[in-house]
Amino acid sequence: MTNSNSISKRTLIKAVGAGAFASVLPTWRRAEAATKDYDVIIIGGGNAGMPAAIFAAERGAKVLVIEKSPVLGGTLDRSGGQMSASGTQWQKAKGIQDTPDMHFADNMRINNWTADPVITRLFVDNAGDSLNWLGSIGFKPLDEHPVLGGGHEYFTTPRYHWGKESAKSIFYVMEPLFKKAVESGKVTLMLNTGAVDLIQDKSGAVLGVVAENESGKLSDFMGKNVILASGGCAANARMWEDLHGNQLTALLANPFSQGMGLTLGQAVGGYIRGGEKVLPSFSSILADxxxxxxxxxxxxxxxxxxxxxxxxxxxxxxxxxxxxxxxxxxxxxxxxxxxxxxxxxxxxxxxxxxxxxxxxxxxxxxxxxxxxxxxxxxxxxxxxxxxxxxxxxxxxxxxxxxxxxxxxxxxxxxxxxxxxxxxxxxxxxxxxxxxxxTYLISFAGLAIDGQLRVIRPDGSPVPNLYAAGEIIGAGATSGNAYTNGSMVTPALTFGRLLGQRMLKFNA
Ligand SMILES: Cc1cc2nc3c(=O)[nH]c(=O)nc-3n(C[C@H](O)[C@H](O)[C@H](O)COP(=O)(O)OP(=O)(O)OC[C@H]3O[C@@H](n4cnc5c(N)ncnc54)[C@H](O)[C@@H]3O)c2cc1C
The missing domain is CATH 3.90.700.10 (Succinate dehydrogenase/fumarate reductase flavoprotein, catalytic domain)
Known part of the structure; x- marks a missing residue:
């Protein structure tokens, strides 16, 4: 699905070579005559991207998901999938009294108030609904859950949940909904396709995405909203070092966590924060x-x-x-x-x-x-x-x-x-x-505001550009600590919120 303008651009790419394209026609110029094909373009079909697509499609949006790898799910392939939330059906079933305020206080105690309070508040206020939604589509935590903790500092109230197949338990219940949305035609999924550029107009508003397929072919996709949900950079040693100031000692992240979205976000005016909050996990015997x-x-x-x-x-x-x-x-x-x-x-x-x-x-x-x-x-x-x-x-x-x-x-x-x-x-x-x-996750990430909009250093949002998941950095929701479940749950929650109500489009 490309706009009419992109047909001539493809010819142009062929004529001058893809590498020379940008210098022939700047992205803002390419965007001028473009039509908005999609309501939402989501870069990355993982933990955050999948719920964003499911909920936006449910609202009637025309959605495009661009996924660099050959499969959906991203880091859900290896993550512990440990989630934290208050007000879940499993807490209620066990008579556990918990509130978003208590969750917030516990999180900020654990990370010593180093997480972003605005973003953390958005996460804890909506985490319970996310887990209850997962429950409604078939997710089951372990029988003894919720618990106070797992590998990290303990909560004071049991609000920690995960399934018997770790994060795959989350993927397995979301995947059928995602597939259904694809079959209905509401979601277009492009696997083996990586976002390589964002298209902006002269004012700086993001109007679309340039994507490259496995043959190296570039195509433009225009959308009213673009969500960066392409994960962190914990598989990219060079970028890791640049953003965190220390070495990536071990490769534990999904290999597609290359940080491309961080580069794209910065290129259109966003900035990175949180690298100073980096904290190692302690226990690994490295191979070499x-x-x-x-x-x-x-x-x-x-x-x-x-x-x-x-x-x-x-x-x-x-x-x-x-x-x-x-x-x-x-x-x-x-x-x-x-x-x-x-x-x-x-x-x-x-x-x-x-x-x-x-x-x-x-x-x-x-x-x-x-x-x-x-x-x-x-x-x-x-x-x-x-x-x-x-x-x-x-x-x-x-x-x-x-x-x-x-x-x-x-x-x-x-x-x-x-x-x-x-x-x-x-x-x-x-x-x-x-x-x-060792490190599993990026602590540095794109700065966003309380509406999940990518922001510039002066605090103003880059129009039409949102970010959810690890791309916003662990520093935002987990701070300078491993705060229980403060990556999977916000990724899922922010993806859901964007799709369900935060993005604006006339479906
Ligand atoms: C081993 C491990 C265990 C963990 N355990 C926990 C845990 O128990 N609890 C917790 O809270 N957190 C945990 N985390 C962290 C958490 O799982 C991740 O932060 C979270 O799942 C990331 O979700 P995401 O949607 O941001 O990224 P991902 O799920 O990684 O999805 C990003 C997607 O974007 C795609 N992509 C990348 N670049 C591009 C591009 N240029 N164009 C198109 N697509 C692109 C990728 O292929 C990927 O599919 C763990 C992490 C690891 C590695």
Whole structure:
């Protein structure tokens, strides 16, 4: 579906070559004679894009979804799908009293008021309706849900829900509705097609999208509203580094999370914020040091699952935190302050024999066999030799072990306040396991206002351009923390709100 103007443009592209097109005819000039073919063009058919399309179509809109990958669903293919909301049918069924105000207060407590209060308010005020809608189309959370928490800091009220197939449980109930909307002709879906440019008029209003199919063919699609729902940039190491100021250590995001939408939004006047809120997850044993690497296994650093028997040191060989601190957020922030956002777990043979297993994925033989063969795991007879092998400062390590042991022997308080101290770091051989902070999501994102409009640095909206999902950055709804369910739920909710009522069109 292209406008009449694009037919001549296609000829022009052929004549001058696609690369030269932009210099021959600027996008605003191309848009001048265009008709508005679509009410809504959605860039990205994932967590936010799917509900936006479903609800806009339900309202009678003519919708185009441009999806770069060969499939729908985006990050729902791998996400935990953990969602937070108040006023859900599952809370009511269990007699749990909860309100958006309580959800808001809990979220802002967890992220220490670093999330955007306006955007968070919009999220929590509408999250319950989103989950109840999912329930109405067949979503079922686990029987024991809602709960207070999962891998992150706990809520004070049970409002955390996820399905037995993680985020796929969300995708599986949305997909039939989406397909139905496509079959009805209300939604046009273009897979294997990436948005590469936005078309603006002279005033800066967005009028459409230039998309490229898998053969490299460019086409223009004109629309009254454009939603950027193309996810974050956590699969694009270069952009990640530019926007967050640190390295993308591991590739865990959907490979199509390349941040193209962030570039498009900026090109039409929007700007990026929130990169400074970046926070690593703490537990990964990376496969190697060629960033972005993959993660080979996860070390249990949560004391509610396994109390630590080891000590943790940084590259200087210094302990830097209370290893048994009950707060996930405290531990993540402690790691974030260490050089390279990494630390080494230090243990002895006796500890490894007596302590409960810390790597669920590996049996004991595999775990022990990895020392001196896995790049992140070392073994040596002396602390000095271990430090050299692992790349830790030897003097620092020696002092840390001596300090830990001395306090324990004297019955003195641990310098970091640790209480679980089952044994000293005694005789060798000694073992080290390097844990590196990793990232699943972009914290930086396009600035939006409370109506989900992409805004310029002066606060004015870029006309007709909206954004929903990870493209607005985790900093907006999760802040400088992993606030439970504060990515999937707002993505779903903001997509729904745009389609259901925020976008303007005369259907
Ligand atoms: C492993 C993992 C676990 C997670 N667990 C949780 C959790 O439990 N709870 C939580 O709240 N959050 C979680 N998150 C984060 C959350 O899942 C995502 O932030 C959210 O799903 C992103 O939704 P989205 O719609 O913004 O992006 P996506 O779902 O990624 O959709 C974006 C879509 O846009 C497409 N696209 C990209 N570029 C273009 C382009 N130029 N043109 C057209 N299409 C394009 C992509 O192919 C993709 O389909 C997790 C993330 C990961 C990686």
């Amino acid at each position: 040091d060629s960033y972005p690497s993959s993660t080979d296994a996860s070390y249990t650093v949560r004391p509610d699952f396994r109390q630590p028997w080891e000590i943790y040191v940084n590259a200087r060989g210094e302990r830097f935190m209370r290893e048994d601190h009950p707060s996930v957020d405290h531990r993540e922030h402690a790691l974030a302050r260490q050089p390279g956002e990494r630390c080494w777990v230090i243990a002895t043979q006796e500890i490894l024999e007596k302590a409960p297993a810390a790597v669920a994925k590996w049996d004991k033989a595999k775990f022990m066999g990895n020392f001196n063969s896995h790049p992140m795991m070392h073994k040596a007879d002396s602390l000095d030799a271990l430090a050299i092998k692992a790349g830790i400062n030897a003097r620092g390590l020696e002092a840390s072990v001596a300090g830990y042991n001395a306090a324990l022997k004297e019955g003195a308080t641990d310098p970091f306040g640790r209480t679980h101290r089952p044994m000293a770091i005694g005789r060798g051989p000694y073992f080290s396991i390097r844990l590196t902070g």
